[in-house]
Structures are given as structure tokens and as C-alpha cells.
Amino acid sequence: MAAAPLARRSGATIASLTLASLAYAVMQMMVVPALPAIERDLGGGPGGVAWLISAFLLSTAIATPVLGRLGDMFGKERVLVAVLALFAAGGLLGALATSLPMLIAARAIQGFGGAIFPLAFAIARDVLPPRRLPLAIGLMSGTFGVGGGIGVVASGVIVDHASWHGIFWLGIAMPLVAIAGVRLFVPPSPARERVRIDWVGALLLAGGLVPLLLAVSRGQAWGWASPPVVGLFAGGALTLAAWVRWELGRREPLIDVRLLSNRAVWTVNAAALCIGFTLYATSYLVPQLVQRDPATAGVGFDASTTEAGLFLLPAMLAGLVFGPLAGLLSSRVGAKRPLLLGVAVMAAGQALLAFAHDEAWQVHAGTLLAYGIGLTFAMTATSSLIVGGVPRGQTGEATGMNTMVRTVGGAVGSQVVTALVISSGAVSSHGFTLAFAVCGALLLLAVPLCAAVPVARRR
Known part of the structure; x- marks a missing residue:
């Protein structure tokens, strides 16, 4: 009872x-x-x-x-x-x-x-x-x-x-x-654990990422070689280097960067950085593209906000279908092949969006490949590979690092593609072509990273 x-x-x-x-x-x-x-x-x-x-x-x-x-x-x-x-x-x-x-x-x-x-x-x-x-x-x-x-x-x-x-x-x-x-x-929750919070690590991480993003977002307006932009890039890079050194010296770091010595971790995280970049870049680019008035911008469909959401909806609903399929495939042949497949399909979708975005069906097809099918396979596989590539006691730290890397990639991606879209001083078809092409090229660079992921032994 x-x-x-x-x-x-x-x-x-x-x-x-x-x-x-x-x-x-x-x-x-x-x-x-x-x-x-x-x-x-x-x-x-x-x-x-x-x-x-x-x-x-x-x-x-x-x-x-x-x-x-x-x-x-x-x-x-x-x-x-x-x-x-x-x-x-x-x-x-x-x-x-x-x-x-x-x-x-x-x-x-x-x-x-x-x-x-x-x-x-x-x-x-x-x-x-x-x-x-x-x-x-x-x-x-x-x-x-x-x-x-x-x-x-x-x-x-x-x-x-x-x-x-x-x-x-x-x-x-x-x-x-x-x-x-x-x-x-x-x-x-019955679990209780006394731990130290690495506040210094959090501040150093923020102090490194914010200047880098600010430099990317203001580079077009201030000039990429201007002292403020160069200073922001240099300051952000130096602060991130200091953050890595600080984390290596902590017994309870914010993010255990030592895990990056594990090939199963650093290869998947490098691929996740590229995936996160293109994920949020696409989320930003597609609504911006379809809501532009072609009479003034030379690109777009003058879509309402509702219609812009419907451009992304089929791709997101496709994830409900391909998510279980990706999980089933990972369980049968391992997660490495679905990761390679997902990244390759994402790259194909970005290529279509880069060179063919004048018709609505082209945008639907490109987002379906890049967002609905490819992304679903890639996201499912990265989680499985991270969990299978580290000892059980390090699962939490490894998945936390993967989430952070993917999120940072997304934050950088949204700023980079914005700068590319307005690279000529105004929103244009050329800018969208360049932004989608950069996303596709980054995914092609991720393919050898995915190929280098070691195959996890069955446990």
C-alpha cells in the first residue's frame, strides 16, 4: 500500500x-x-x-x-x-x-x-x-x-x-x-557537503570574458587596431591566463582545468565551444534576417515577430524527434559517430544559410539542418562523451566545465556574428553571408576535433 x-x-x-x-x-x-x-x-x-x-x-x-x-x-x-x-x-x-x-x-x-x-x-x-x-x-x-x-x-x-x-x-x-x-x-536533498566557494576564480573569469566580448562588439565602431580595442583584447587574455593559473593552485577550484589534460575532455570541449558559438549565433541571425525589410536592407522577408518565431519552430520541434534517435544511436554505436554526424550536418546547414537565404524555404531548410537535426545529435553526443570519458567521481566537474565552455562559445558567437553582419557599416546580405559562412567554417574545424575524441570503453 x-x-x-x-x-x-x-x-x-x-x-x-x-x-x-x-x-x-x-x-x-x-x-x-x-x-x-x-x-x-x-x-x-x-x-x-x-x-x-x-x-x-x-x-x-x-x-x-x-x-x-x-x-x-x-x-x-x-x-x-x-x-x-x-x-x-x-x-x-x-x-x-x-x-x-x-x-x-x-x-x-x-x-x-x-x-x-x-x-x-x-x-x-x-x-x-x-x-x-x-x-x-x-x-x-x-x-x-x-x-x-x-x-x-x-x-x-x-x-x-x-x-x-x-x-x-x-x-x-x-x-x-x-x-x-x-x-x-x-x-x-539529503546530501550536504562543506566546500569553499572560489570567489576569486569567479571574478577573474568574469574579468577576462567581459573585456573580450566588449572588444568584439565595439571593434567595428572604434576600429579593430585602435588602442581601446587592442587594450581590451590584451587585458581580457591576460586576465584569463591569470584565472587559469589561479585555478591550478586551488584545492577546490571553480572549474578544474586539470581535466583538460584528459583527451576525452579537451577534444569534446573544443568541439562544444564551436557548437555553442554556432548555436547562439544562429538563434540571433535568423530572426534578424527574416524581419529585415528587403526594400531597405536588400535582404529579409519583412516578417512579423510571430512569423520570425515560426521560422525557428520547425527546427526546434525536430529536436523532439531526433533527440531520442540520437540517444538510441549513441547507445548502439557509441557517441563519437553521432557527434561527427551532428557537426557535419550543422556545417551543411550553415553553408546553405550562407549562400542561399533569399527564399523562405531555404531558411527553413538551413535551420532544420543546422539547428534541428545537427545540433540535436551534437548536443546529445557531447554529454554522453563527457560522462563516459571521466571517472564517476569527476562527472559533475566535467559536465560543469562542458556547460561553461559551450555557454562562453555562445556569448562570443552572438557578438562576433553581430560585428560581421554590420561589417560594412549597415545590415546587408553580404554581412549575413559572411556570418553564416564563418559559423560553417568553424564547424568544419570542429570535425577533426570530433575525430580525435577517444572511444570510451564500455563500463
Whole structure:
């Protein structure tokens, strides 16, 4: 008789954690189709609004390992509630934003929500029966694609029929509902561990990444050889070098960079950097492309925000089909072949987008290859390869590093392609061709990295 209440309690726990994951997944993509509308209202140009993506990803990359360690110290479910509250606070600031800097700050606060997924996974491992764990992980992982699809479609409807501010009002409601679910149905995580937080490492990482992104975003306006841009590049590189040296000397580093001596780790992470770059670059480029007026920009379809979301929707829904297929293929032939296949298909999609984006079907086909099929195979394979390439005790550190590397790649990618799109001083077809071509070339460079990944032994 006790089995039924336990199953019901487990079901409520899984539903609450899935809702928390869905809140992040929806808001991560929801702002992307609205970027042109935000640019029209608040100004800043394409380079300015690109920081709405970069600020979100930067705070995710830096805050996630810190929040994960805080979860080990004070309880993962408590930290998950705090992260959801921060996520809602960022939504409130965004809903009330009257300037681009204010909105960028709101997105930076929402970026703390990147810790929702790893915290939810860790709670599931701690409190659920082993037989229920695969279901929980599958449902939470599935929210990334489903939530993204919901986000891009809902964004268009809200922006076209109300205002982009409505996106952020929804960004308040979803995490608040998730907080109620976590408080009511998620039991305390039994794991407690006293660890030290590497605050210096977090500051050095931020101090290295922000100048590099600022140099990329302002290079066109200030001049790539100008003293400010050269100084930002040099300062960022030196700070990142200092961060690596600092991390090597810590017993409990923010990110264990020693793992990069493992070929199974550094090859997959190098490929993940390229994948993250093109993932967020494509998320930025496609809405910008399709919403341009061809009469003035020489490119685009003069699409509404709703129509821009529908351009990305088929690719995101394809992930629901190809995700299980990628997992099945990885289990049968290993994850290396799906990774190679995924990166090659992504490169083909980027090539199509680079040289054929004058017709709507070309954009649909390119995003389906690059985003829906190729990305799904590549993302599924990288996770499997990282987990299989390190000892069990280092799984958390290795997956955390992989998440950070992919996120940093995305933050850099959104800024680089923005600079390429406006490389001639104005948005043009040539700029989009150049941006998509750079993404394709980067993926081709990732192919030998994928080929160098060692085949993990079956355990």
C-alpha cells in the first residue's frame, strides 16, 4: 500500500522539477525573436541588442558553478528556490525596463537561472528512486527543446499583439509557480557537503570574458587596431591566463582545468565551444534576417515577430524527434559517430544559410539542418562523451566545465556574428553571408576535433 503514495510523491517531485526547468527553457529563447522590436524601441543597434544574449550567457557561465557549490553546502532545493526567485526578479526588472542598459541588466540577472538544470538534475539523483530517475532526467532534458519552441512562438504573439514587455511579465509568472511546486513537493536533498566557494576564480573569469566580448562588439565602431580595442583584447587574455593559473593552485577550484589534460575532455570541449558559438549565433541571425525589410536592407522577408518565431519552430520541434534517435544511436554505436554526424550536418546547414537565404524555404531548410537535426545529435553526443570519458567521481566537474565552455562559445558567437553582419557599416546580405559562412567554417574545424575524441570503453 505504501508504494502508491510514494509513486504519487515522486510524480509530484518530477513535475515540479520539470516545471522549473521549463521556466528557464522558455525564457532562454523567448527574447530572441523580439530583438528587432526591442532595437526599434530602445535603440542601440544590432550590436547593442546582442548583449541581451551575451549578458544572459555570461552570467550563466559564471554563476552556475558557484550556485552548484552553494547547493552542496546549504541544500540544493533551497538554492533552487533562491535561483527561481532571482529569475523572477530579473523578469520584473525587464518588464519595467525603459532603456537598453536596464534591460541588459535584467537579462544578466535572469542568466542565474542557468543553474536550474544542474540543480534539478542533482536533486533528482538525491531524492528519487532509481527506477524513476531516467523518466525525470528525460522529462527535464526534453523541456529544452519544447520550452524553446513555446518561447519563440509565444514571443511573436506577445510582441505583435501587446509589447515585448509582456515577455518579461511571463518571465515572472512561470518561476513563481515553479517555486510553489518546489516548496510543496520537492523533499529536502539529503546530501550536504562543506566546500569553499572560489570567489576569486569567479571574478577573474568574469574579468577576462567581459573585456573580450566588449572588444568584439565595439571593434567595428572604434576600429579593430585602435588602442581601446587592442587594450581590451590584451587585458581580457591576460586576465584569463591569470584565472587559469589561479585555478591550478586551488584545492577546490571553480572549474578544474586539470581535466583538460584528459583527451576525452579537451577534444569534446573544443568541439562544444564551436557548437555553442554556432548555436547562439544562429538563434540571433535568423530572426534578424527574416524581419529585415528587403526594400531597405536588400535582404529579409519583412516578417512579423510571430512569423520570425515560426521560422525557428520547425527546427526546434525536430529536436523532439531526433533527440531520442540520437540517444538510441549513441547507445548502439557509441557517441563519437553521432557527434561527427551532428557537426557535419550543422556545417551543411550553415553553408546553405550562407549562400542561399533569399527564399523562405531555404531558411527553413538551413535551420532544420543546422539547428534541428545537427545540433540535436551534437548536443546529445557531447554529454554522453563527457560522462563516459571521466571517472564517476569527476562527472559533475566535467559536465560543469562542458556547460561553461559551450555557454562562453555562445556569448562570443552572438557578438562576433553581430560585428560581421554590420561589417560594412549597415545590415546587408553580404554581412549575413559572411556570418553564416564563418559559423560553417568553424564547424568544419570542429570535425577533426570530433575525430580525435577517444572511444570510451564500455563500463
